[in-house]
Amino acid sequence: MSKSSQSTNFRAVDIDELDEERYQDDANDVPTQIGPDENEIQNLLNVKKTAEALKLLLEQPPFNAGAPEKARVFQLMVRVLSQTKSTEIDSIVQQLSQTQVDTLLKYIYKGFNEPTDSLCGVLLNWHEKVFAATGLGGIMRVMTSRTSV
Numbered sequence: 001m002s003k004s005s006q007s008t009n010f011r012a013v014d015i016d017e018l019d020e021e022r023y024q025d026d027a028n029d030v031p032t033q034i035g036p037d038e039n040e041i042q043n044l045l046n047v048k049k050t051a052e053a054l055k056l057l058l059e060q061p062p063f064n065a066g067a068p069e070k071a072r073v074f075q076l077m078v079r080v081l082s083q084t085k086s087t088e089i090d091s092i093v094q095q096l097s098q099t100q101v102d103t104l105l106k107y108i109y110k111g112f113n114e115p116t117d118s119l120c121g122v123l124l125n126w127h128e129k130v131f132a133a134t135g136l137g138g139i140m141r142v143m144t145s146r147t148s149v
């Protein structure tokens with residue numbers, strides 16, 4: 001017999017540590033909030049600063065977040081879009097950068113994917129104004145983007 005087959009170094013691994021029944025997942029213990037604070041958005045909406053609330057939501061979209069965080073930020077976005085006056089939409093869209101407008105369009109399409117009676121009219125108004133500002137280029141960028149909100 002060879003000398004290497006007599007080795008017992010492989011037995012140094014503690015297989016009890018690798019038992020599935022003893023596994024503890026540390027990644028899901030601490031929930032992290034990626035997007036903006038809900039209270040901050042509500043305070044801006046209470047003082048009728050919908051443009052600032054929208055910009056705050058569009059600054060750091062939750063592209064790499066989990067489904068619960070994306071749903072929370074989407075509900076905040078719906079609240080902001082619903083409380084914006086239709087006469088203010090044009091000026092707000094003009095204040096946004098191209099990336100912010102593209103992210104806004106992603107939220108609009110997500111809202112179209114999950115329609116409700118009261119939301120559809122609001123989203124159509126926003127889509128009309130965003131399309132007027134970006135044209136087909138904005139739609140193409142959003143449809144070909146690999147990130148989702």
